Amino acid sequence: MRAQEVLTALQEKLGERLRAPEVRTEAIGHKRTLERELVWAEIDRDDLLEAVRTLRELGPLHISIISGVDAGDRIELIYHFAVGYGTPDGEVMVNFRLSVPKNDPVVPSICAVLPGALTTEREKIEFLGVQFSGIPDARKLFLPDELEVHPWRKDEPKLSDYVRYTVAWEAKKDEKGEAGA
Amino acid sequence: MKKAKLEPEGMAGEKRAGKTCPACFEVPIGPIHPALKEGIRFTFWVEGERIRAVDIRPGFMHRGIEFMGTKRNLVQLIYLAERICGICSVSHPLALVQAVEQAAGIEVPPRAQYIRVIIGELERIHSHLLWAGVAAHELGFDTLLHYVWKVREPVLDLLEDVTGNRINYAIPIYGGVRRDIPPEKYPKLKDALRYYRSLVDDFVSFFLRDPSIEARTRGVGPLSPEEADSLCAVGPTARASGLRKDLRQDWPYFAYPDLEVKALTPEDMGLEVRGDVYDRIVVRLLEVVQSIELIERCLEEMPEGEITSFPKVAALMAHLKKAEGEGIGRHEAPRGEVIHYIRLEADREAPVVWKVKAPTYSNFMPWFPMFEDQEIADIPIVAASIDPCICCMERVHIVRGDREEVIWKEELLRLSWEKTKRVASRVAPHASLGRKG
Amino acid sequence: MKHAELLERLKLSGFKRALWVYHLNTGGCNGCDIEILAALTPRYDVERFGIKLVGSPRHADVLLVTGTVTRPMYERVKRIYAQTPDPKVVIAIGGCASTSGVFYDSYNVMGPVDNVIPVDVYVPGCPPRPEAIIDGVVKAVVKLERLLEGKEG
Ligand code: SF4
Numbered sequence: 001m002r003a004q005e006v007l008t009a010l011q012e013k014l015g016e017r018l019r020a021p022e023v024r025t026e027a028i029g030h031k032r033t034l035e036r037e038l039v040w041a042e043i044d045r046d047d048l049l050e051a052v053r054t055l056r057e058l059g060p061l062h063i064s065i066i067s068g069v070d071a072g073d074r075i076e077l078i079y080h081f082a083v084g085y086g087t088p089d090g091e092v093m094v095n096f097r098l099s100v101p102k103n104d105p106v107v108p109s110i111c112a113v114l115p116g117a118l119t120t121e122r123e124k125i126e127f128l129g130v131q132f133s134g135i136p137d138a139r140k141l142f143l144p145d146e147l148e149v150h151p152w153r154k155d156e157p158k159l160s161d162y163v164r165y166t167v168a169w170e171a172k173k174d175e176k177g178e179a180g181a
Numbered sequence: 182m183k184k185a186k187l188e189p190e191g192m193a194g195e196k197r198a199g200k201t202c203p204a205c206f207e208v209p210i211g212p213i214h215p216a217l218k219e220g221i222r223f224t225f226w227v228e229g230e231r232i233r234a235v236d237i238r239p240g241f242m243h244r245g246i247e248f249m250g251t252k253r254n255l256v257q258l259i260y261l262a263e264r265i266c267g268i269c270s271v272s273h274p275l276a277l278v279q280a281v282e283q284a285a286g287i288e289v290p291p292r293a294q295y296i297r298v299i300i301g302e303l304e305r306i307h308s309h310l311l312w313a314g315v316a317a318h319e320l321g322f323d324t325l326l327h328y329v330w331k332v333r334e335p336v337l338d339l340l341e342d343v344t345g346n347r348i349n350y351a352i353p354i355y356g357g358v359r360r361d362i363p364p365e366k367y368p369k370l371k372d373a374l375r376y377y378r379s380l381v382d383d384f385v386s387f388f389l390r391d392p393s394i395e396a397r398t399r400g401v402g403p404l405s406p407e408e409a410d411s412l413c414a415v416g417p418t419a420r421a422s423g424l425r426k427d428l429r430q431d432w433p434y435f436a437y438p439d440l441e442v443k444a445l446t447p448e449d450m451g452l453e454v455r456g457d458v459y460d461r462i463v464v465r466l467l468e469v470v471q472s473i474e475l476i477e478r479c480l481e482e483m484p485e486g487e488i489t490s491f492p493k494v495a496a497l498m499a500h501l502k503k504a505e506g507e508g509i510g511r512h513e514a515p516r517g518e519v520i521h522y523i524r525l526e527a528d529r530e531a532p533v534v535w536k537v538k539a540p541t542y543s544n545f546m547p548w549f550p551m552f553e554d555q556e557i558a559d560i561p562i563v564a565a566s567i568d569p570c571i572c573c574m575e576r577v578h579i580v581r582g583d584r585e586e587v588i589w590k591e592e593l594l595r596l597s598w599e600k601t602k603r604v605a606s607r608v609a610p611h612a613s614l615g616r617k618g
Numbered sequence: 619m620k621h622a623e624l625l626e627r628l629k630l631s632g633f634k635r636a637l638w639v640y641h642l643n644t645g646g647c648n649g650c651d652i653e654i655l656a657a658l659t660p661r662y663d664v665e666r667f668g669i670k671l672v673g674s675p676r677h678a679d680v681l682l683v684t685g686t687v688t689r690p691m692y693e694r695v696k697r698i699y700a701q702t703p704d705p706k707v708v709i710a711i712g713g714c715a716s717t718s719g720v721f722y723d724s725y726n727v728m729g730p731v732d733n734v735i736p737v738d739v740y741v742p743g744c745p746p747r748p749e750a751i752i753d754g755v756v757k758a759v760v761k762l763e764r765l766l767e768g769k770e771g
Pocket of ligand 1: 745
């Protein structure tokens with residue numbers, strides 16, 4: 001699988017809705033040099049399922065992870081897929097960036113297309129407070145039930161209550177810092 | 182092989198138990214890990230001896246590493262990444278340095294790439310041997326546990342010799358490695374590799390030709406190729422189900438393009454792929470041999486030269502401070518794919534985003550079909566068969582000894598051991614557990 | 619440590635019974651745990667001194683605690699300490715258990731073990747070598763003896 005094939009297939013399906021498509025390459029190897037390719041693109045949440053289906057038709061599909069960050073009034077999610085594992089040197093990483101407003105943080109779940117995505121979607125619910133429509137199981141996964149905050153959000157006033165000094169000298173250092181200022 | 186039940190709603194054990202098995206008993210286990218020392222809670226719904234549904238709740242070991250990581254500078258991040266998991270303690274830093282090198286545009290000298298491969302493969306040998314011992318313990322073969330852990334010590338000595346520590350080696354740094362492997366050390370490495378080669382036959386006869394082990398693992402905890410594919414299994418778990426999925430082959434990095442690694446499945450030993458626990462043993466043994474070969478080739482082919490492009494840490498820090506961009510680093514750890522995503526901003530020492538994925542995170546979903554329709558006594562070995570590393574997955578941690586435990590670890594193990602005894606007297610009434618190859 | 623020396627020290631300490639140890643991981647990285655396991659296997663083989671890993675705190679003389687304490691573990695550590703019969707000795711194994719090590723500034727980390735329960739012996743290292751762990755256990759024996767004789771409260 002080459003990045004250009006992936007990109008062409010995505011563009012055929014999504015056309016203009018695939019924004020800022022880009023292929024990043026990296027040369028690797030010493031005696032046998034190769035080009036390693038990564039596809040980056042931005043999409044809207046409504047196009048996510050279609051894009052994932054397109055990838056699935058292209059060949060063996062693996063979801064590595066969904067990463068995310070609180071970007072002010074929006075939450076940015078990045079889906080990292082690997083298309084075409086199993087062929088030597090033939091894997092392409094496809095990264096979709098999508099952002100959702102904080103007052104309506106709902107993204108369609110891709111579990112119906114790729115059931116293996118459930119772990120990472122559940123993780124995003126608890127860490128970033130996004131919702132996935134159609135997710136089969138939205139319970140907490142890693143965080144304790146009594147933790148009421150979404151730790152990766154920057155607008156959580158209560159978060160600092162949970163972050164405590166773990167050793168006594170840290171608190172002392174802070175006091176001194178304040179006195180000195 | 183049983184048909185895959187992949188409808189998403191089939192995944193939430195609770196719901197399914199109510200729907201399909203109203204007569205089931207609920208058996209919570211944990212938060213102990215029946216295999217290793219880490220906490221994770223399993224809830225099984227059983228009908229007689231058969232498991233009908235399962236629910237798994239991790240989270241006891243969560244330390245919030247990614248959260249801490251966004252408050253530290255990039256060099257501190259290496260130490261933190263190393264301590265995500267003590268067993269695959271070089272895998273996370275190896276993925277992290279790749280991500281940062283990509284984001285900051287740092288070149289790595291070829292010799293450093295080879296040294297990274299050598300350390301990574303030594304770690305694979307130590308980790309697979311560790312697993313083999315734990316698996317033997319789960320089946321009740323403690324002699325084998327002690328034997329395997331004894332032969333594991335030489336690889337730790339080797340790691341200590343080349344890196345300075347038995348665990349948490351602190352070898353990778355952005356732009357290279359921190360310690361060279363000087364040619365005087367090659368003979369020692371080669372001797373140890375020869376020693377491991379000489380043990381391979383023993384391993385095959387102890388693990389693969391033993392009728393009791395075969396009876397306890399054949400057909401147990403199966404994962405079909407379709408399930409492995411759609412649930413995104415990684416590492417030996419995926420390969421044992423016949424998927425040739427190996428980052429060293431599909432997405433080469435470091436010196437792997439030169440070495441042309443091939444993903445191994447049970448077919449490479451002339452066996453039919455069945456995706457059960459036995460196949461997972463086969464794949465790991467094959468990979469130990471593969472790692473020995475790879476290290477030998479690295480020692481032969483390793484070029485002379487620098488081991489880092491930033492001999493002075495101050496220059497490295499200055500470069501990192503200016504760096505801006507994002508990067509993805511992936512590494513095939515002993516248990517499967519590790520991926521790190523990082524985003525850097527100029528004039529900020531800490532990363533803006535740091536996301537870590539450990540192999541057990543991907544192998545979490547495949548646990549569900551594996552447990553289905555298995556016997557209670559098989560729980561320990563099925564749980565252990567993916568080589569779970571809970572603290573890795575959660576980047577956090579927990580313990581056992583909770584009130585909710587209905588079956589204690591010991592009791593569960595006792596069930597497993599009794600089954601082995603039963604099975605052993607059936608398959609080999611007079612055979613001792615010794616070699617018969 | 620030389621085996622003879624270790625035996626000598628165990629003898630000197632006059633501890634008449636086999637020492638039963640319970641191992642608790644409260645949130646470390648596993649590095650310490652596999653070193654504890656390594657101490658039990660043939661190269662180090664502590665079982666020949668009668669040191670034995672048990673599966674329940676109720677049977678234990680010594681608690682080996684590894685790792686920084688995570689939020690969900692906090693209550694459980696206390697409970698396990700309470701379940702261990704007196705006289706008991708707690709050993710904090712590794713940098714995390716002693717000082718929290720690299721894990722600080724997080725919503726889920728509650729600090730080193732001595733934030734939660736009293737600790738008698740600290741074994742530094744990340745991870746400490748099996749020899750260091752054995753040394754820590756021997757120090758615990760000495761302490762336990764004194765507790766048994768009623769010299770320390
Ligand atoms: S002290 Fe080090 S090796 Fe031990 S659990 Fe903590 S981080 Fe891991």
